[in-house]
Amino acid sequence: MRLELVSNSLVFIVLGYFSLKWLIGYFMMVYLGWVLIALHNYGQHLPIIYGTQKANSYLSGFYNWLFVNNGLHEEHHEEPSKSYWELQPNPKTPHSIIPKPHIMEAISPAKKQG
Secondary structure, three states: OHHHHHHHHHHHHHHHHHOHHHHHHHHHHHHHHHHHHHHHHHHHOOHHHHOOOOOOEOOOHHHHHHOOOOOOHHHHHHOOOOOHHHOOOOOOOHHHEOOOOHHHHHHOOOOOOO
């Protein structure tokens, strides 16, 4: 841990010495990454919109192929020992299926049906 802290600090000092723009750009990109990850995780668990504490799944074949079944989030919660490659859509949980990818659902949630 100490070696990591020292090496990271050294990189930031050198980067800031040679180019303050690059140092600021680096921190902006890291912060943007944190924001996008937080939105994506929120989109995977929307209890306020759907009235449930369960995770939400997005079943698009292309999306799940491209992102290694990341849309099958509730299936991951039901079978956490399986890798994402092994997951299959579970038709027993229609209440947890969302109409948009997780990050888009977090930004503009669909209205609850019913």
